Amino acid sequence: MPDTESSVLYWGSDPVRFSPGETIAAALQRHGVTDLGAGVGELHGRYFCGIGTCQACLVSVSGASAVEACLTLAQAGMRLSPALLPGHPDAPGAGA
Numbered sequence: 001m002p003d004t005e006s007s008v009l010y011w012g013s014d015p016v017r018f019s020p021g022e023t024i025a026a027a028l029q030r031h032g033v034t035d036l037g038a039g040v041g042e043l044h045g046r047y048f049c050g051i052g053t054c055q056a057c058l059v060s061v062s063g064a065s066a067v068e069a070c071l072t073l074a075q076a077g078m079r080l081s082p083a084l085l086p087g088h089p090d091a092p093g094a095g096a
């Protein structure tokens with residue numbers, strides 16, 4: 001895999017390299033990121049089912065609504081963070 005900025009996304013400020021066709025979850029797992037922050041209900045954010053069912057892998061892309069990391073293809077320059085789930089004061093559409 002070429003070692004270029006075209007195959008890098010960011011978990012917070014941490015650069016994460018990925019391969020073409022790889023999901024966000026796969027890239028984060030390979031990089032050693034297993035804690036995806038607050039999850040849904042009692043669950044902590046993490047990679048679990050891998051098929052979009054459990055919703056445990058939700059992450060925010062550039063502060064926008066949450067996406068399933070296991071289904072979403074990694075793209076260069078993505079800025080990922082723990083999901084801003086409904087009820088979080090910083091979630092899209094919340095407050096003010």
Ligand code: FES
Binds near residue numbers: 056
């Ligand atoms: S790991 Fe279950 S929805 Fe992504």
